Amino acid sequence: MDKSGNTEVKRILNIFKRKAALTIFIVLAFVMLGYMYSYYYVVPKYQATETLLLIPNNAKEEQMITTSDLVLNSELISTYSNIAKQSIVLKQVIQKLNLNMTEKELLNKIKVNAVGDTYVIEVSVTDVNPQRATEIAKELSNVFLKEIKQIYNLENIGIVDEAEIPATPYNINHIKDIVMFGILGMFASGIVVICYYLFDNTIKTEEEIEEYINLKTLGKIPTNISKTGEIVNKENSKSYVTECINTIRTNILYMNSVKNAKTILVTSCLSQEGKSFTSSNIAAAFAETNKNVLIIDADMRKGRLNKIFNLDKGEGLSNYLYAMTENVKENLNLAKKYIEETKIPNLHILPNGTIPPNPAELVDSKNMKNLLEMLKEIYDIIIIDSPPCMLVTDSIILSTIADSTILVVNSETTKIKNLLEVKKSIKIVGGNLIGVILNKVNTQSKTYGKSYYYGYNKEGEKCKIKQREIISVQEVIENAIPKFEAKDYDITVKDIKNEEEVIVEENNVEKLYNIQNKNIEKLIETIADIKVQLNRNDRNDDRRVIKTEQDINNVVEVINSKLEEHRENNILAMKEELQAVNYESKINHISKEIKGLNHLDRLNEIYNELEKVKDIFKETDNKMEVENAIGKIYNEIRVIKENHKQLTNEVVTKEEIAEIVRKEIRVKDEKQNITKEDIENIVRHASSRNTQSNDDGLTIKLIQGIVKKELSSIDYTKQINQIQEMLEMLKDNYLELSNRINKDNIEEEINTSNSNNVVSINLFRKDKKKKKAYSIYEDILYSELEETAACIVPFATQEGFNGKVASK
Amino acid sequence: MLTPHYIEGYYEEDNKRLKELIEEIDRKIADKDIKLYIANEVYLTENIMKLLKSNKISTINNTKYVLFEMPMNVKPMIIYEVVFEMVHNNLIPILAHPERYEYIKKDPKLVYELIQNGVLMQANYGSIIGLYGKKSQIIVKKFLKNNIIHFLGSDVHRQNSIYNRIPKIIHKLEKWMGKEIVNELVEVNPRKVLNNEKIKSKEPIEIKYTMIEKLIMNQ
Incomplete structure (x- = not known):
């Protein structure tokens, strides 16, 4: 309350200040009037x-x-x-x-x-x-x-x-009259100022905006008298208006550079304040600086950008928002459909489209956010023309999505009260209001254009910069596609890692191996893509804004030469490294598994178990107990069978792995020239390059990751030794195992002829049908165990058999 | 000293072509005692250092002095950054016709600040006799009094009759300010620029308007 009171007093004083000439004039006029009255009007008596x-x-x-x-x-x-x-x-x-x-x-x-x-x-x-x-x-x-x-x-x-002839008239006092009139004049001027205050609460100058609204003035635009259409930059004419708009452009650029803002929302308090005019002209001005600019007509009710750019009213933003999907690529294709080119090079437009029933909801939707995020990747600058803030909520909502918001203020018609209100509501929702553009300013500066400032003669006109080529929407979007793909790489790499982790947990070696193979292929593809992207980025280097030029130029040169040198090597190395990494994990995994499966112990256990069962049979006649025991043993046997299968596979794969690792070591020896230092250099340069461009960021991250892994990778010779040891161990295990089983086989030769055994044997047989592809070892083992089981059961049913078993 | 405009995105004359043109003129006026030096009047842009490095624009006679101008109507927010960048790169920026900018006329504090940041100022001869309006005339005289102007220039970009009037203007100034000071503005300082020497400038005095001047300037 206090503050607003202050503003009011300030305003009155300011009106006095601004209208100082008028107030002084009024007072002087009254004094003159008093003089006239005193000297000429009043008849002296x-x-x-x-x-x-x-x-x-x-x-x-x-x-x-x-x-x-x-x-x-x-x-x-x-x-x-x-x-x-x-x-x-x-x-x-x-x-x-x-x-x-x-x-x-x-x-x-x-x-x-x-x-x-x-x-x-x-x-x-x-x-x-x-x-x-x-x-x-x-x-x-x-x-x-x-x-x-x-x-x-x-x-x-x-x-x-006695009466004397009077020398002076009695009814005239000049000084008194004039002073009286002067005071009257002061009152009158006071009344005039108060009238101004009461009836004219509009913004007029940039100083007022800064004082009352506390916003920066980004620029002002004089009343446009151009006859050639609303886009003043179109004819490349350097009029006063163009200069104003270019100043606004640089000021916006400056304000945005602080926060790296790309989307600019142009709005105003009420309609008819020049939003479309301003936004389209600013967009054209940005397009002039070789930036890819998109102007969006977000005024889905009464937008008139199509008119300004001479386009037929067709589909546009509203249709786009309805048609959008989750898929970025589809959305990109849609963009090709809805975004149109204008006659101004580098400037594209997304028209407002057919009038939807619910514009505010549409603007508030997730699609709008996603759309802007996507378009930000495609265009350098996006300017959004929007409906007036005081009439609909669209613009207030948009201000939260846009990076920065600009208010167009009409000199002498926009009310201070309205401006304050709009500023407050934008602030409440968290919009970033960067400043105000003062439109329709009355300047006497028309002389600038005509007489002595920018009136270039005809020769001057000839050396204008060359006409720029019109970039099509398709080109712009296709140029931007790598950016989206870069994101995809990130996801695939992550996915691959997750998948592998899951499978490792599942303990499924074969699956893991297959998926890893697939992943390696994927990664190789990714690397190829990255290579392509790198080339593309090199081409695009020229277009980038370079800040501290010389340093960055040097760095870029170094990086380019380094990259050129190492690109081929790197990509080969990356492939191999990736393979190496995956095999490494595989080897680790297998070794874990091997440790986990001590077959000898297991078999011993089973053997003991069998012995126990025999003991039980000696003591009890319980059929159920016997069957349970058999079930247990059966399970054990199944586990062992599976282990056997894995082991045989593993022996093969291990030998393959060993071969590959040996190969890798050979390759490594060949490319010894890539020392650790070299790699570190690349990483360093790559990361410095990373600051320069975001596009390379991902690539560099990938390279960094791989190189780091390589740096910390295990000594391969050790690995091979380990594997060989393991292989030998495995072989020993097998030998022992087979010996053992053979022994057992001889020991437990028992006839199978009892009818009571049919059920359990059938159980085994069913399983046998399922698993046919067993190795010879397994077959032997299986039949043996089957027989064992078969012979155990009769003991239980036939009395007096105990002694026989014991002797066997 | 030839200072053609360079306005990024609108009026870009290649420096090579400029050199060729100057050579051509040089050949044509070989019999006269006139020497031409290359320079540019650069319209303020954030890319000014880039343009200089890529040889698209030229400093004054390839020295460390750069002549630049600003937009006329609204104060460019980027000005401090650009000036800092130039000074940081051992360049000495010279602002052309400070008396002609609308915002400087209203509030001349900016000029004082720029001088503190290492910018030198060049006024127009024409401003002194009111060719650019009454306001410019008033303020340029204030500038001259307050040691804010370091050079005087013709601001000629096309056929113009200002050269005929310059001797008179100088004469007027000499009467008003003394021969020594005018000589510094017209003779000593420009020569120092050509020879890439440092200019010793007097301490500038901040400008304050009287009530009447304020009234005139705010109109």
Whole structure:
């Protein structure tokens, strides 16, 4: 409240300041008026005064004056004075002086006053002519005295002071008049200022914007008188308006550079304030600086950008928002459909489209956000023309999505109150209001354009910069596609890693191997793509803005040469490294597995288990217990069978791996020239290059990751030794295993002829049908175990068999 | 000293072509005692260093002095950054006709600040006799009094009659300010620029408007 009060006072004072000339003029005018009034308008009048003294009759006789007398006399005196105004007196005066006036006129000139409570009577006569005034005064008093003497029989009466001819008019005081008028003038100017304050609460100058609204003025645009259309930059003319717009462009660029903003929302308080004009011109100005610019008409109700750019009203933003999907690539294709080219090079437009029933909801949708995010990748600058803030909520919503918001303010029509309100609402939703553009400014500076500033002669016009080529929407979008793909790489790499982790947890070697193979292929493809992208980036280098030029130029040169040198090597190395990495993990994984599966121990366990079962059979006749025990053993056997299968596979794969690793080591030896230092250099350069461009970032991250992995990779010779050791161990295991099984086989040769065994044997057989592709070892093992199981069961049913088993 | 405009994106004359043109003129006026030096009047842009490095624009006679101008109507926010960049790169920027910018007329604080940041100022001869308006005339006289101007220039970009009037203007100035000071502006400082020497400038005095001047300037 206090603050706003301050602004109000400030405003009044400012109006005084701004209108200083006017206020001073008003005061001066009044003073002049006073002067004129005093000297010319007022007719000077002169006043002649005669003073008479009356003393009552009885005073002579008694020599005493009582208070009652005094009262009586003072009353009498007023009566006397009235007599002077009677027509008897007046007539005589007119007659005597031959005056050319009626009695009434004369009466108006006469003033008869009793002076206080004395016996003095003043007879004053005012007239234009001082002489006549004195004559009348003299005559009047004479006649008056005569009359009084006659009526009241007064003796002691006489003239005290005779009238003299007055030198100066009595009714004129020049100084007083002028001062009075001056004060009146001040009041009048005060009233004018208050009128301004009350009736004209609009923004006029940039100073006011800074003072009242506390926003920066990005620029001002004079009233446009161009006849050639609304885009002033189109004809490459350097008029005053163009210069204004270019200044706005640089100022916006400056304001945006702080926050790296790309999307600029142009809005205003009310309609008809010049949003479309301003936004389209700014867009054209940006396009002039070789930036790819997109202008979006987000005023889906009353947008008029199509008109400005001479386009037919067709589909556009609203249709796009409805048609958008989750798929970025599809959206990109849609962009080709809805975004149109303008006649201005580098400037594309997304028109407003068909009027939707719910523009505010549409603008507030997730699609709008996604769309802007996507378009940001495609274009360098996006300018959004939007509906007025005070009428609909669209712009307020958009201000949260856009990087920066600009308000177009109409000089002398936009109200301060409205501006403050809009600023507040944008602030509340968290929009970034960077400044104000003052539109329709009345400047007398038209002379700049015409007379002496930018009036280039014809020769000057010839050396204008070359016409730029019009870039099609398709080209722009296709140029931007790598940016989106770069994101995809990131995802694939992540996915691959996740997948592998999941599979490692599942302990499925084969699956892992297959998927890893696939992944390696994917990665190789990715690398090829990255290579392509790198080449593309090299081509695009020229277009980038380079800040501290020389340093970066040097760095870029170094990087380019380094990259050139190492590109081929790198990509080969990357392929190999990737393979190496994957095999490494595979080897680790397998070794873990091998450790986990100690077949010998397991078999021993099973053996013990069998022994136990035999013991049980010696002691009990419980059929259920026996069956349970058999089930247990069966499970154990299954596990062992599976392990066997894996082991056989592993032996093969391990040998393959060992071969590959050996190869790799050979390759490594060959490219010994890539030392650690070299790689570190590349990483360093790559990361410095990374600061220069975002496009390379991903590539560099990939390279960095790979190179780091390589740096920290395990010594391959060690690895091979380990693998060989493991292989030997495995072979030993196998040998022992087979020996053991053979022994068992001989020991437990038992007939199978009992009908009670059918169920359990069938159980085994069913399983056998399922698993046919067992190795010889397994087959032997299987049949043996089957037999074992078969022979165990009869023990339980046939009494007296115990001794036989024991002997076997 | 030839200072053609260079306005990025609109009026870009290649430096090579400029050199050729100057050579051609040189040949044509060989019999006269006139020597031509190359320079540019660069319209303020954030790419000014880039343009200089890529030889698209030229400093004054390839010295460390750069002549530049700004937009006329609205104060460019980027000005401090660009000036800093130039000074940081051991260049000495010279601002052309400070008395002609609208925002400087309204609030001349910017000029004082720029001088503090290492910018030198060049006024126009024409401003002194009111060719660019009454306001410019008033302010240029204030500038001259307050040691803010370091050079005087003709600001000629096409056929113009200002050269005929320059002797008179100089004479007027000499009467008003003294021969020594005018000589510095017209003779000493420009020569120092050509020879790439440093210019010793007097301490500038900040400009303050009287009430009447404020009234005139704010109109």
